[in-house]
Amino acid sequence: MNYYVKPTLYVFLLCSFLPISCENGLQEESYSVFDETTLTKPENGLQGVRGVYAALRDNGGNGYYAGYLHQLTEYPSDIVTTKPDSRQGIQLDQLTYDASNSIINDVWASIFRLISRANESEYLIGKIDYTGNGESEEVKMQHLAEVRFLRALAYYDATSLWGDVPLNLKSSADFTEADENPPLVAQATVEEQIVIDLQYAQEHLPLSYPAELNGRATKAAAQGLLARLYMRRGEWQKAADKCGEIITAGEYDLRAPGEGGVVALFDNMNRSDNEFIFVMKSSSEPGSYGILSNSFGIQSVPWDYNRGWGNFPIHREFYAKFNPQDQRRQLLLGTYKALYGQIITLPKEFGGEGGSLPDTVQAQFTFGLKYPHVNNYNYAGYNNVSIIRYSDILLMRAEALNELNGPNDESISLIDDVRERSNVSAIQLSDFSSKETLRDFIFDERGLELFMEGRRRDDLIRWGRSATNGADPLLKFKEKVKPLLRDQNTYSDAVNYALYPYPIQEIQANTSLDISINQGRVRQ
Structure with missing residues (x-):
């Protein structure tokens, strides 16, 4: 797969920053290369761990969790869309992508680069004598747990996007010629390894870190990712139990209304709120593992709002779903004054002001404000990117308990915790007559x-799988996405939109693969 180096073990350590093209407008890390004879101290193990964390952003301000992954998980959904001139993005949004789509190729490369770094770091850390160098064995196991958590996260993403993928757990020091062209491995087998890595991680990761070190994986991060995997597999009791462990531990909670609630949660300066269980840290502060920024802010807002690029417009129909009192609606642009003086507003039927204001222009989309873009032309966004959040844990447990028992008091209470924090009225158990009605409500909630937190595509597929007992995972995807396509004939029942095509670059480089593996994943 061309993402592994051999035959000498290498670990990549962040050492400097070099400017890249103004297309990204950000900074990209460069790496020094050392081998295992040089890296022999516990601090070198920590450097290896940080190198794996840095791969969450990969090749710049759009790489992996800094942007491209969200294009795969949000564009083909019923909430986020894109501009007609966004090239590769429009293919994802309108379901016209194929194996040559550059974003699909980039995310595949990012995932397997992270896996490669994790394998190298695991090997390196295993060779270091921590106790002989004044450090505890517990710290060594924590470093290994962080690396294995990140590898599990990468494989979770890979299997969510492609299903069967190559499985590699070796460092380059152990590579054989056969490893040059790895075959696809059944998704269930890869998931078994994800569980093994996450069980190790939850055993050896700490409950928390000092605030300045947020962004490093905790025990709850491993439990939360396990819960997410169990939800995908329909293992409801295991998912409910994992979420329950996080809730019972009491390390995390919702940002309360008295603290500014959900709007303040996404403030640009909110670095270490304990509603965020795991984030991609975007900061030059200590512990930031070299990830300085992301471009979500400038990508999310339009030019006439704050000179953004507006590459993540959101359907007006989504804005209309919010109760006007719902504070979460403040994280969307409904009405605003443009740079050139006009009032931009959504039509009344979508919850905006319509033509009731003077000098108004009706908006075709709304835009998200979860990733604040401050200062004109400021390409760098220093807000953290949420990967696992406590409200997600509450809603996953509510969903799992409903799948197990139908409507129940605890599910209602968990949902109400999330709603009431945002000033939305409580729901009642008597409002739901069946498992199906509460399930639909949970997915809407x-x-x-x-x-815009990377969950919607997975949710739509899981919703369809639950609604049909696994017979038609695309039921809800088709129901929600097809009506919003610019051309509904684009949707093809012959394509399995639950799986992306394997990248053409990988097929050409890996002799174990051929183009036939994409049959049924793209239009013919």
Whole structure:
């Protein structure tokens, strides 16, 4: 797969920053290369760990969790869309992508680069004598747990996007010629390894870190990712139990209304709120593992609002779903004064002001404000990117308990915790006559709570799988996405939109693969 180096073990350590093209407008890390004879101290193990964290952003301000992954998980959904001139993005949004789509290729490369770094770091850390160098064995196991958590996260993403993928757990020091062209491995087998890594991680990761070190994986991060995997597999009791462990531990909670609630949660300066269980840290502060920024802010807002690029417009129909009192609606642009003086507003039927204001222009889309873009032309966004959040844990447990038992008091209470924090009225158990009605409500609530956090595509597929007992995972995807396509004939029942095509670059480089593996994943 061309993302592994051999035959000498290498670990990549952040050492400097070099400017890259103004297309990204950000900074990109460069790395020094050392081998295992040089890296023999516990601090070198920590450097290896940080190198794996840095791979969450990969090749610049759009790489992996800094942007491209969200294009795969949000564009083909019923909430986020894109501009007609966004090239590769429009293919994802309108379901016209194929194996040559550059974003699909980039995310695949990012995922397997992280996996490669994790394998190298695991090997390196295993060779270091921590106790002989004044450090505890517990710290060594924590470093290994962080690396294995990140590898599990990468494989979770890979299997969510492609299903069967190559499985590699070796460092380059142990590579054989056969490893040059790895075959696809069944998704269930890869998931078994994800569980093994996450069980190790939850055993050896700490409950928390000092505030300045947020962004490093905790025990709850491993439990939360396990819960997410169990939800995907329909293992409801295991998912409910993992979420329950996080809730019972009491390390995390919702940002309360008295603290500014959900709007303040996404403030640009909110670095270490304990509603965020795991984030991609965007900061030059200590512990930031070299990830300085992301471009979500400038990508999310339009030019006439704050000179943004507006590459993540959101359907007007989504804004209309919010109760006007719902504070989460403040994380969307409904009405605003443009740079050139006009009032930009959504039509009344979508919850905006319509033509009631003077000098108004009706908006075709709304835009998200979860990733604040401050200062004109400021390409760098220093807000953290949420990967696992406490409200997601509450809603996952509510969903799992409903799948197990139908409507129940605890599910209602968990949902109300999330709603009432945002000034939305409580729901009652008597409002729901069946498992199906509460399930639909939960998935709608998840959309309102977690939009633009990379969850919607997975949610739509899981919703369809639950609604049909696994017979038609695309039922809800088709129901929600197809009506919003510019051309509904684009949707093809012959394509399995639950799986992306394997990248053409990988097929050409890996002799174990051929183009036939994409049959049914793209239009013919």
